[in-house]
Amino acid sequence: MAGVTKLGLSLLAAGGLVLAGLSVGARLQRGGEARSRAELLRATPLQGRAEYVGSGACVACHPGEHASWSATYHRTMTQRAAPATVQGAFDGRRLNGVDGEYRVERRGDEYWVRMVDPADKRARAEAGAPLTVAPMVERRVVMITGSHHMQVYWVAATVGRTLHAFPFAWLIAEGRWVPVESTLLRPPEGDVVYTWNEVCIACHAVAGRPGVAEDLRDTRVAELGIACEACHGPGEAHAARHRDPLRRYLQHWSGAADPSIVQPARLPAPASAELCGRCHSVGLFHDEAAWRRDGDSHRAGDDLSATQRLVRHPLRASREEGPAIDALLEQDPDFLAGRMWSDGMVRVTGREYSGLRESACFAGGELSCLSCHRMHGAPPDDQLAAGMDGDAACVGCHAGEASAEHSHHSPGAAGCMDCHMPHTTYGLLGAMRSHLIDRPDLALTLTTGRPDACSLCHIDRPLAWTAEALARWYGHERPELSALQTEVSAVALWALRGDAGQRALAAWHLGWGPARAVGGGDWQVAILAALLMDPYAAVRHVAARALRRLPVSAGVEIDPDGSVEARAAVRDVLIGLQPRGAADPARLRGADGGPDAAAIRRLNTERDERPVDLRE
Template structure:
């Protein structure tokens, strides 16, 4: 086996990519190009209290909302959990919750080094559960896994079946429960993470704790100036704002007299125009989505989603094969699949953005549009009474007669938190028979089979056109037989009547099979109007010869969406390019710089360290790869593949002693891992 290590390493190098010299040279280039003074400063934040001086009704609605209480400081007014000395036992570890003269304390045996006491420094949420934030080192905040169940009036563990030691990356003290890195951005206004990888310390800050007015409407300094003077704004003083002094148009009355420009991600020549509904949806999606962030904290409100994040597609483990929610994915990915989204429905058609509650209760909410009266904003709707047994086949007012229970299945996360799927799908138990995806019928009728449900619906709707072919049939089969479904997946990617997220998912699934013929056939998708599709289509071009790949994707280095520009930069990884025109070379450098900056912002993510390790492997800078893999396993010791790569690198370099020490350290953290044990036997450690 030792003889195969160099060949194995070369295979890994071929899969990963980037010339480290070029990347390192760009380490400071992007920062230098965006130095202070080159871009106009955004208006300053003024705080929700200032907003309330004019917008009293909105602020009254907002106070007490889930947004306002997303993150608060601990006090008698905000803490609802029983910090009265009671104890909670989980997997042999006892935790006590105390109130010591107004200071809330968590005393737990489930901590690194044994029993420790932590002061509660923050409170997250208000219902159906409340979490407590503790500080394990100056500035480093963690979200504790024992939470207060508001409805059950009890302490519960978020993951009751997990028995994790403090050395496990998934433990509450590990990198994935880090409040600074993983949570705070969506629980605060104007948040900056400010992690220093050299000192491993955080100096995080926010302009307002909790999701305040300016988290959605943007910093209000220019708006206040406009309101106080009641005169047209001087855009030389406030470049980039609209006619009422805001950096985002969330309402048609705020129509900008000039394009948003200047300080939006420093890309004024590339900013896309978005419809009013799309601006609103993308602003909400920044937090209500499963995604990879590009920035160090909150992007400036109004920044297009694809300039700040890369959305997770419908991959296995996050979504069922038919696109239904499986893991905690936070709405946006499912909403993009819906006909409602395709027809211009936006978040505030159903939700009051200030109270964060539904506008109407029960079927009345859906009846705003789905009724005999219809809604003039959506003229294509069929005018009929849907809230009737002739449609629901359930008694009116019953659980089965509720629109949401058939068209918005509910899944429970964090123990007690029910979340609704926003793809608004028609129940398809017939697909459950083929794909094993769940269906709304059997969510209620747990004592019956999908066959029974499918037959019943066929009886109710014998000639329905809604039971035709579905992308889930291809996705489900492709998850077990990718090669056998390649042609069908290509067909899905090419079919422009499907939602963009479905087509992008098909492209993602095809990536392991990418070859010159596939790259050529799917080249037109590089020009798709959808950023999701352009990002995924770039990856497929890895199957093309270098000269063709570079020619096809070079134009995307200056794409309007940062997610696409970064994907294009990655597409150039490892290419041997003798010459590029100055403009193209400048675009490549800029896109590489954006990618570098996004990785720097995630230096506290094990995932980002794995990418950096891949960069080292690609360029055969094994010192860089070893360092990054080492950082990754320091954060998450259960990343066994990172340990294995470190051992293989040491072996390939002829450093048997370091290989033995590394595999022993890996087994100390993962003693039962089969691959690590086989590797130690192979190298004789």
């Protein structure tokens, strides 16, 4: 009995030691998690600014609106790095950068990268010194931009809250790492150090304050991402006003406007559009230095022109705006070329308000962003309200023009937006609809280089075919065209001979489902394969995405960032897979029905090599 007792006591003691060990381990784990969280908060912008209460204060009274906003990509535009927010594969793999071998890995709930020291690289670049030695450092990923198309990862600096971009981005659809530079349509320039505090903060957070005057040590935001108070204004007064339930219900049942908060739907159309224009426009702060120091004083509902100058093209600007535009172009000659076509139509995504405000429909005072889009209850891809993805968006004002007699297309073959809002805006490795509502005009296409709506659907037709249709249907004057423009598909010519922006748009349309349904199936394989050799990485990526949509390319591994030799080999394989058909100069099919390789090479040697830098 005594032995049993001693054994029992020993087991109890051992059990106590195990439990004590588990308890200590649990405390250590909690302590480690707390330290990790504290480090994350120290490295990222401080949240909270006077007058703002954050979206968390809205959920109790507005649960439905909070839930629908939570489902948008606006909310997840900027987030702290965590297992619930990171989509990239941080699995220990190595990535080959232009200046060394990078690595990504996950450590518990933290994400780490091995990279060239961004502060050292930036200092050398600013001093004009060559990066002869590339010191490698380990940095923790603390913040993310994007959750829809791609994710860019920001690493903490050793001083203050400066955030530098990891030079590789994660493409969500492809599930692969690519250099950040490959996602931007700009001349190949090597590696660039991007800093979140100086650029992205302006639109990817609520009430951002860069704090540049303090060496970026005190960057602050009201909230990360595009949250409630970005559109409704600071909510402190509103929350205080409605803490009293009786007052809250009286306000609700009165149906009257609440003076303590901005309700975009109650604003006049031009004012509600300015809420979006705060970020979705070609604009400059009146006082750039003040913004970099103190942030933007604009609040939802304010007159946008008080804090920003909305830059217009000289062809569309008023006489009063002319001198300021001249001064801007003297300082930055490429400012407009990087954002607009030569007639002032916006060329890059994220500037939709600038396009909309130049439209005749907007000038009438009734059209706004909210005419078609909703933040609450709409699909997150495009935020279009129910029924606004087709002609219903236009027939309220243009009922007589939504007919086959006007469009000369059978019902369902082409909609109002296909003709009047074509995909001539580039961004995020794809094409998006123009928000300057206009009509097809070949005279403008020939003058500006902007693809016309007809050619972007009828991808197998030359400009001469479009010119004939527009003359017959609408009385347009037939422009003078070259032999190539009479014989060869307009989109094929833009893809092979155009500038980098035209080539990207053409590549996207050659893979676009509706255009393929109109203009044929796989005849464009050889043209897209030729673009895998394009000097612009972004053009190669757009072409690769289009190729992956074609059935004939199934099973072919296409790496737009591969070596020249590897890309050439894939190009040749794809050309060999292109199905044969009848000889057709418009589709660049030769006499044998296969790709007219000689014509494709010849046209590609005539490529417009002028530099293009589209500033998304």
